[in-house]
Each structure stands twice: as structure tokens, then as C-alpha cells.
Amino acid sequence: MKSSMTEKKTRQDERELVHRAAGGDADAFGDLYMRYLDDIYQYVFYRVGGKEKAEDLTERVFLKAWEGIEGYEYGEYPFSSWLYRIAHNAVVDYYRTKKDEASLESVSFRLADETVGPEERLINEAEGTFLREALAQLSEEKQQLLVLRFVQELPHAQVAEILGKSEGACRVMQHRALEALNELMTKGW
Amino acid sequence: MSGIEELLAQCLKEIEEGSSVEECLARHPERREELEPLLHTAQRMRGAPRVEPSPTFRQHARTRLMNVIEPRTSAAGSRQSSSPRQRGVFQRLGLATPTMVIVMVIVLLATTGLGVVHASSRSLPGDPLYEVKLATERIRLTLSPTQAGVARAHLAAAERRLEEANRLAEANGEKYMGTLMHQYVEQVQAANEVLQNRRLRDDQVAPLAEHFGTRLTHHQEILTQIREHTPEEAYLGIDQAIKASQKAREQAAGSTDKPERPRPQGPPSHAPAGPKGDPPDTEGSSRPRPMVSPSPRAEESDGGTPSGHTQTPRQPEQTMTPQGSGQTMTPQGSGQTVTPPAPDASENGAPREEAKPTEHSGSPKDSAPAGPEPTEQPTFTKAPVPTEESKLRGPSEPTESAGLSEEALPTNTVPPTEKPQSSQDPGSPEPPSGPGGL
Numbered sequence: 001m002k003s004s005m006t007e008k009k010t011r012q013d014e015r016e017l018v019h020r021a022a023g024g025d026a027d028a029f030g031d032l033y034m035r036y037l038d039d040i041y042q043y044v045f046y047r048v049g050g051k052e053k054a055e056d057l058t059e060r061v062f063l064k065a066w067e068g069i070e071g072y073e074y075g076e077y078p079f080s081s082w083l084y085r086i087a088h089n090a091v092v093d094y095y096r097t098k099k100d101e102a103s104l105e106s107v108s109f110r111l112a113d114e115t116v117g118p119e120e121r122l123i124n125e126a127e128g129t130f131l132r133e134a135l136a137q138l139s140e141e142k143q144q145l146l147v148l149r150f151v152q153e154l155p156h157a158q159v160a161e162i163l164g165k166s167e168g169a170c171r172v173m174q175h176r177a178l179e180a181l182n183e184l185m186t187k188g189w
Numbered sequence: 190m191s192g193i194e195e196l197l198a199q200c201l202k203e204i205e206e207g208s209s210v211e212e213c214l215a216r217h218p219e220r221r222e223e224l225e226p227l228l229h230t231a232q233r234m235r236g237a238p239r240v241e242p243s244p245t246f247r248q249h250a251r252t253r254l255m256n257v258i259e260p261r262t263s264a265a266g267s268r269q270s271s272s273p274r275q276r277g278v279f280q281r282l283g284l285a286t287p288t289m290v291i292v293m294v295i296v297l298l299a300t301t302g303l304g305v306v307h308a309s310s311r312s313l314p315g316d317p318l319y320e321v322k323l324a325t326e327r328i329r330l331t332l333s334p335t336q337a338g339v340a341r342a343h344l345a346a347a348e349r350r351l352e353e354a355n356r357l358a359e360a361n362g363e364k365y366m367g368t369l370m371h372q373y374v375e376q377v378q379a380a381n382e383v384l385q386n387r388r389l390r391d392d393q394v395a396p397l398a399e400h401f402g403t404r405l406t407h408h409q410e411i412l413t414q415i416r417e418h419t420p421e422e423a424y425l426g427i428d429q430a431i432k433a434s435q436k437a438r439e440q441a442a443g444s445t446d447k448p449e450r451p452r453p454q455g456p457p458s459h460a461p462a463g464p465k466g467d468p469p470d471t472e473g474s475s476r477p478r479p480m481v482s483p484s485p486r487a488e489e490s491d492g493g494t495p496s497g498h499t500q501t502p503r504q505p506e507q508t509m510t511p512q513g514s515g516q517t518m519t520p521q522g523s524g525q526t527v528t529p530p531a532p533d534a535s536e537n538g539a540p541r542e543e544a545k546p547t548e549h550s551g552s553p554k555d556s557a558p559a560g561p562e563p564t565e566q567p568t569f570t571k572a573p574v575p576t577e578e579s580k581l582r583g584p585s586e587p588t589e590s591a592g593l594s595e596e597a598l599p600t601n602t603v604p605p606t607e608k609p610q611s612s613q614d615p616g617s618p619e620p621p622s623g624p625g626g627l
């Protein structure tokens with residue numbers, strides 16, 4: 001009950017911020033930026049690998065969001081879904097113009113959890129690198145789905161919204177993507 | 190009976206709600222073989238280490254963004270209504286709107302002559318007279334008799350922003366850097382729009398394109414130097430300015446290759462200019478220029494000159510491109526700007542088509558010296574070893590003369606850098622082409 005109220009307050013707060021940002025209030029947009037920075041960064045990171053690239057793309061995502069926020073209608077879909085869509089398009093554009101670059105050249109992790117010991121950190125980094133490399137073998141769409149669904153832990157409905165597909169189509173894609181990833185992880189690439 | 194896709198989705202939901210993989214498999218023994226590897230793969234993905242931006246990035250993230258986005262409000266305001274920040278300035282000046290500033294400029298001209306306007310030419314953002322300087326630029330634009338003149342006035346205004354940024358960089362005054370870079374981009378885009386839309390006489394296109402090429406090449410050098418004297422927080426804005434400059438330069442170079450636009454009406458290109466066509470691009474010589482004091486330099490009649498740049502009246506190109514175009518910034522993804530204003534936003538939502546959705550594909554993956562046309566922009570000259578005095582005055586201080594277009598001409602004093610190549614992050618991706626295809 002309490003968390004539901006908090007969630008409602010957060011949504012109202014977000015609606016207010018979005019409304020102000022759409023009206024040109026840069027501070028309000030700055031608040032939204034800080035609110036979603038980590039989520040978008042993580043999404044972009046798992047799509048492109050490499051912290052510098054992820055940081056740069058993350059900034060560009062928010063610049064695009066600022067440019068387009070006047071056209072965003074709050075309530076049509078969550079603000080975060082809108083941001084993820086922008087992030088997806090930014091990643092697609094990135095690969096479109098960087099085809100000749102090796103995507104995995106600088107997969108460097110900065111783990112969010114700084115409390116872990118050095119050994120565990122190494123293991124986590126190795127696992128992160130392995131997953132990122134495996135993901136990179138998949139099609140853009142499958143990568144997008146898997147990262148949104150399992151790394152960002154978004155519900156099916158929101159992933160479907162971001163992908164612009166029906167939930168049914170998303171479930172089919174989810175199955176295929178997990179199959180493809182499983183095959184890669186077991187047989188290598 | 191559910192298909193495997195539905196069953197998988199159901200199991201995943203149960204796991205999200207607290208069930209274990211084993212419990213789910215036990216409920217569907219007949220599909221265990223199919224489900225088990227998929228659920229374990231999903232669980233492994235869920236366990237992917239969380240990542241976050243570096244503390245340095247996070248610490249300055251908001252400031253960097255604000256440096257870039259804040260101007261949008263004020264820039265838009267300068268075209269339409271005044272932004273809160275501008276209103277603040279106007280209120281401090283006891284004025285209501287930017288229009289009032291224009292009125293004030295006219296009144297000042299009528300009452301005090303050109304002194305105040307001249308004094309404003311040296312002002313920097315934040316100075317009381319800065320709004321007068323901007324208003325003066327708007328007047329110049331309004332009074333430009335030709336489209337080519339408008340383009341040059343925009344380019345001259347862009348150079349003023351560079352000159353101001355240059356001076357601020359020297360004084361560690363990065364506070365306004367984002368604003369200036371944004372305004373620079375706007376002016377360059379506005380200038381380029383005139384050229385690209387071909388609202389020019391045919392014989393004006395090539396000289397203007399050449400002029401653009403020369404100036405913009407030099408802009409990129411200046412911007413690169415400014416970047417090296419500016420804190421990291423300002424990089425984003427400067428990088429955008431570099432890209433905008435690069436894009437405009439490339440488009441200008443391409444504009445001379447375009448077939449001449451059809452002229453459904455109006456006089457032929459060789460016809461004397463009439464009311465429907467642009468007069469010859471003599472920028473000010475063909476028409477009296479109200480409020481512009483007679484100037485010995487043709488270029489000043491159109492946009493004035495940013496203060497502080499060594500003026501080399503008849504051989505400007507040599508100083509303008511000291512290193513040649515080969516060493517100019519070549520931002521990755523040339524031809525794309527970082528901030529196209531929300532083109533995709535109108536589509537509200539369609540995710541962009543992927544470039545190559547291939548399974549197992551291993552993803553990812555100037556010009557010759559100026560011709561007969563007079564140079565309208567001032568020259569930025571690299572000061573090899575600027576002395577304290579030269580920083581203020583420039584190595585070859587131009588003769589100052591009063592007048593709307595006679596601005597102080599400080600030299601670009603940011604010293605040459607040792608870095609020959611782009612200051613952009615080499616891993617910097619291409620900017621996306623729109624705000625999310627949304």
C-alpha cells in the first residue's frame with residue numbers, strides 16, 4: 001500500500017517534471033536526466049560495450065530527449081519507455097555509422113556494486129564481458145529485447161511498448177532470443 | 190495447451206514473482222528439456238553485473254547537459270519571446286522585451302551617436318551592454334539587402350560568438366560557453382540554410398560557398414583551440430559546434446555541385462537586379478545603409494566584424510587557413526549534427542529500423558584566395574606566442590573606427606596546440622539521427 005502510494009507520488013512528480021521540461025524548463029529536465037541516467041547508461045552499455053561509448057551515447061540520448069520532449073505526450077506510455085526508444089535508435093544509428101569498428105574493442109566494466117571484493121569483482125567483470133560478447137552476436141532486435149527484459153528487468157508489457165510490438169510477438173521473440181543466446185553460450189561463437 | 194513461447198513467458202513470470210527455476214520445471218515436466226536451458230539463460234542474463242557511469246562522468250553530467258540545453262530556451266526566446274534569463278537581463282536594463290533593446294539601440298544612435306553601440310561590441314555575455322550587441326546584430330540582419338548578405342551576417346555573428354568564447358576560455362569563464370556554442374551553431378545553421386535553400390542569385394552561390402568553406406574551416410581550428418583551453422564540462426557544446434561547422438562546410442562545398450535551381454519567375458541571373466531578385470552582392474554598396482557609418486571596408490557593411498581578430502583586408506584567406514583544410518577538425522560522422530531539432534519526435538514512437546539485423550553477424554560492427562568578392566568576416570589569426578598585451582589587442586591591431594560595423598577586433602589568442610587531430614573522443618559515436626524516431 002505504502003509502496004503503491006510512493007509509486008503514485010513518483011509518477012505525479014515525474015509528470016510534473018516532464019510537463020515543465022516540455023515547457024522549456026532545463027532544470028526539470030536535469031532532474032529527469034539524473035533520475036534515468038543510470039538506467040539508460042546501463043542499457044546503452046550492454047548494447048555497445050565500453051564505458052566511454054556508453055557515456056557519450058547516453059548524453060546524446062538525453063540531448064535527443066530534450067529536443068523532442070515537446071512532442072512527448074505524458075501518459076501515452078511511460079517516460080522511461082520513451083527514453084529507451086530514443087536510446088535504441090541512438091544505438092542503431094551508432095552501429096549504422098560505425099560498421100567498420102569492432103564493437104567489442106573496449107568492453108570495460110564499471111560495476112555498480114562497489115562493496116564486492118576484488119575476486120568477486122573480477123568474476124563479475126568476466127561474466128559481464130562474456131554476456132556482452134555473446135549478446136553482440138545476436139541481431140539488434142534480440143539484443144534489445146534481452147537487455148530490456150533481463151538486464152533492465154522491465155515487464156513484458158513495457159518491453160512490447162518499447163519495441164512497438166504486441167505482447168504476443170514479444171513473447172515469441174523472447175523465446176527465440178533466449179534460444180539463440182543459449183546456443184551461443186553453450187557452443188561458443 | 191500453451192505453446193512453448195507462452196509457457197516460457199509464464200515460467201519467467203513465476204520466477205520473477207519468487208518461484209525457483211526448479212519449481213517451474215517441476216510444474217511442466219513434459220517440457221522440461223526445452224524450458225530448462227532457456228530459463229537458466231534468462232537467469233544468467235538477470236544476474237548480469239550492474240554497471241554505472243564513472244563518478245567523474247556522473248559528477249559533471251548534469252552540468253554538461255545544462256551547458257548544452259539551457260540555451261535552447263534562451264535561444265528560442267531570442268527569436269520569439271524573451272526567455273527568463275534574457276528577461277532578467279532586460280529587467281536589469283529596465284527594459285521589457287528584446288524589441289525594446291532594438292528601440293534602445295535606435296534611440297542611442299540618435300542621441301549619442303555610435304559610441305554605445307561601439308562600446309557594446311566589446312562586451313561579453315553577462316555584461317550590461319551585451320544585449321545591445323546582440324540587438325545590433327539583429328539590426329544588421331534585418332538591414333541586409335541581399336540574401337547573401339543575410340548569410341554573411343549570420344556567419345559574422347557566429348564568428349562573434351567564437352571570439353567571445355575564445356576570450357572567455359582565456360579568462361576561465363566557461364559559464365557561458367554552452368550558451369555561446371549553441372548560439373554559434375544556430376548562426377551557422379541559419380547561414381547555411383540561406384545557402385542551401387538557394388535563395389540567392391546563381392552567380393552568388395559559388396563565391397558564398399567558397400567564403401563559407403574558408404571561414405568554417407577556420408572556425409573548426411578556433412573551436413579546437415578553445416576546446417583545449419576549456420574544462421571538460423564544456424566539451425559537449427564545443428563538439429556540437431565543431432560538428433555543425435563541419436557539416437555546414439561540407440554542404441557548402443557540395444552546394445556548388447548542385448544544378449542551378451530553376452527560376453520559374455524573376456529576372457535571369459544576368460539581369461539587373463530588380464525588386465524581385467537579389468541585387469548584386471555588393472553588400473551595402475548598392476543601397477544606403479541606415480545607421481551604418483561609412484566604412485572603408487566592404488565587409489563590415491554586412492555583418493560587422495567580431496572584435497579582436499587581425500584584419501588583413503585584402504589577403505584574408507592566407508591568414509584564415511593557416512594550416513589548410515587538411516588539419517581541420519574532422520569530427521567523426523561528418524555531416525551529422527548532434528542536435529537536429531526533434532525530427533523524429535513527431536512520429537512519436539516508432540523504433541528505428543535496424544541497420545543490419547543479422548544473426549550471428551558479429552554486430553558491429555577551402556579554398557583559394559578570395560576572388561573579387563570582398564571578405565565580410567573578420568580574420569581570426571593564430572597568435573603564435575601571444576603576449577599579455579597581444580592577448581588584449583591582437584598582433585596586428587586593426588585600426589579602429591567608430592561605427593556599427595566597426596567592432597573591436599581582438600585576435601584569437603588561444604595559442605596553437607600541439608594536438609593536430611580532432612579533440613573528439615575517438616570512440617565517440619555518430620549522433621543519432623533523431624530523437625528516437627519517436
